[in-house]
Amino acid sequence: MAEKNNVSRRNFIRNTGITTAGLWIVPRHVLGGKGFIAPSDKLRIASVGVGGKGESDVAMFARSGKADIVFLCDVDDRRAANSVKAFPQAKYYKDWRELFDKESKNFDAVSVSTPDHNHAIITLNAMQLGKHVYVQKPLTHDLFEARTLTQAAKKYKVITQMGNQGSxxxxxxxxxxxxxxxxxxxxxxxxxxxxxxxxxxxxxxxxxxxxxxxxxxxxxxxxxxxxxxxxxxxxxxxxxxxxxxxxxxxxxxxxxxxxxxxxxxxxxxxxxxxxxxxxxxxxxxxxxxxxxxxxxxxxxxxxxxxxxxxxxxxxxxxxxxxxxxxxxxxxxxxxxxxxxxxxxxxxxxxxxxxxxxxxxxxxxxxxxxxxxxxxxxxxxxxxGGANGHYAQWIEACIAGYGNMEVSSPFEKAGPLVExxxxxxxxxxxxxxxxxxxxxxxxxxxxxxxxxxxxxxxxxxxxxxxxxxxxxxxxxxxxxxx
Structure with a gap:
């Protein structure tokens, strides 16, 4: 379908996404603004790219005990099979744009583990919805993308982490x-x-x-x-x-x-x-x-x-x-x-x-x-060192923007990748x-x-x-x- 290959509908999301993202259990303005979730809640993660490294990523998020994998998204059903089996409660999508359009009220954070060339477009759209983001290395495919995501981290005030776990x-x-x-x-x-x-x-x-x-x-x-x-x-x-x-x-x-x-x-x-x-x-x-x-x-x-x-x-x-x-x-x-x-x-x-x-x-x-x-x-x-890289990001998301440091925020990861x-x-x-x-x-x-x-x-x-x-x-x- 033509709509499948067109992201112009992002204009609608950019105008409405932050508002809809606020319609959670408790209104965001009560809890402290965009990007903040109730400390008693688990982080609800939508994972885009769930085969290979993405498969181990979602497993590590779940292992922390502080996150729920609520959506899985992958363009290849073969690669996604293990994650789909491991998280039967998670709704499965093939197109991340459809996932973001339909479910933005139902997740708090996005994990991106696709090939490099699609990292930036998915990540920026998630940030513009007020979602925290964990992105596999390298953060982006080109220099302009890296600079843009570094600036976006400051603008949208969400918790960001690149997946270079050794940090x-x-x-x-x-x-x-x-x-x-x-x-x-x-x-x-x-x-x-x-x-x-x-x-x-x-x-x-x-x-x-x-x-x-x-x-x-x-x-x-x-x-x-x-x-x-x-x-x-x-x-x-x-x-x-x-x-x-x-x-x-x-x-x-x-x-x-x-x-x-x-x-x-x-x-x-x-x-x-x-x-x-x-x-x-x-x-x-x-x-x-x-x-x-x-x-x-x-x-x-x-x-x-x-x-x-x-x-x-x-x-x-x-x-x-x-x-x-x-x-x-x-x-x-x-x-x-x-x-x-x-x-x-x-x-x-x-x-x-x-x-x-x-x-x-x-x-x-x-x-x-x-x-x-x-x-x-x-x-x-x-x-937990490298394994704790995942839990660190989750805990920072739950704590809210500005309340906890992470090892590889975009402010640091962006210049590194540049x-x-x-x-x-x-x-x-x-x-x-x-x-x-x-x-x-x-x-x-x-x-x-x-x-x-x-x-x-x-x-x-x-x-x-x-x-x-x-x-x-x-x-x-x-x-x-």
């Missing part, structure tokens, strides 16, 4: 305490790395056109992305390696690994970026040139100007596809670097420290220093062709990209600015605060 682990808090106690001096360089991708990248789009599985609504799955015919193996996982839907290894693992330097050092917005990638562009036959797909590996360097508690500018390196930094001399030959395949490594003027994925296993270098360090606990720990997506600007720049005098050049082979944070644009290579803000497919609206 609730003790590790980053421990490392921040070490750093602020001066144990490693002034940090100037950070390395982060991952063994991802573990899905195909650097490949051509399939020319085969298999039938769409009957359980999958392909048009709804595409959502904001340009229309393309269905191909095998894209759903449910390999979409991460395609720019129309995913954000590559940076979007998948960067939210876990770069979170540590953001927490420890107070990073905000990067000012410049440069990179090298594993794709090889050979000649006029374009062998190895697959602009629709993320590269098989990359090494990106970001510069963060001094802000807040930083003592100087920070150079942050990101490496994926199995690339790793040189092992520190202080680490024994048989000692594990990070957690082996992934890690974050801080270099300061007086020492070094590292951790694994999710900020796990923080260590000073040499490792013997860790047991010798006695620094008072300064930052409150989250009960840094990762800015790194992707440099990577994608390799796929921007420009023909001059009959020869093809690649603009991002400039020494670096310079970023104007206020204007949200690259100032020295205009061709890559097309990736700062994408155009949604016709009928899927746009992000408007």
């Amino acid at each position: 609730s682990n003790d590790g980053a808090r421990q490392m921040r305490e070490w750093y602020e106690a001066g144990l490693i001096g002034d940090v100037h360089t950070v390395y982060t790395w991952t063994n991802r991708p573990v899905w195909p990248q650097g490949i051509p789009w399939s020319t085969e056109k298999p039938p769409v599985p009957k359980e999958l609504d392909w048009d709804l799955w595409l959502g904001t992305a340009p229309y393309k015919d269905y191909i095998d193996k894209l759903v449910p996982f390999n979409w991460r390696g395609w720019w129309d839907y995913g954000t590559g290894a940076l979007g998948d693992m960067g939210c876990h690994l770069v979170e540590a330097p953001f927490t420890v050092l107070g990073l905000e917005y990067a000012s410049e970026v440069q990179c090298s990638v594993g794709s090889v562009y050979v000649d006029e036959f374009k062998r190895g040139y697959f602009p629709e797909s993320c590269p098989p590996s990359s090494h990106v360097t970001l510069k963060f100007p001094k802000t807040g508690r930083m003592k100087n500018d920070i150079e942050l390196h990101w490496m994926d596809g199995g690339i790793q930094p040189t092992r520190p001399e202080e680490l024994g030959a048989n000692d594990v670097f990070g957690d082996g395949g992934n890690g974050a490594y801080f270099i300061g003027t007086k020492g070094k420290m590292m951790c694994g994925t999710y900020n796990d296993n923080p260590q000073l270098l040499p490792l013997s220093r860790t047991a010798e360090a006695h620094v008072p606990v300064k930052y409150k720990r989250v009960p 840094a990762l997506l800015m790194a992707n600007l440099a990577i994608r720049g390799f796929d921007v062709q420009k023909t001059v005098g009959g020869k093809t050049s690649f603009p991002a082979r400039y020494v670096k990209l310079l970023w104007d944070n206020n204007a949200m644009k690259v100032t020295n290579v205009d061709d890559v600015n097309q990736f700062v803000k994408r155009t949604y497919r016709e009928g899927w609206g746009s992000l408007t605060l």
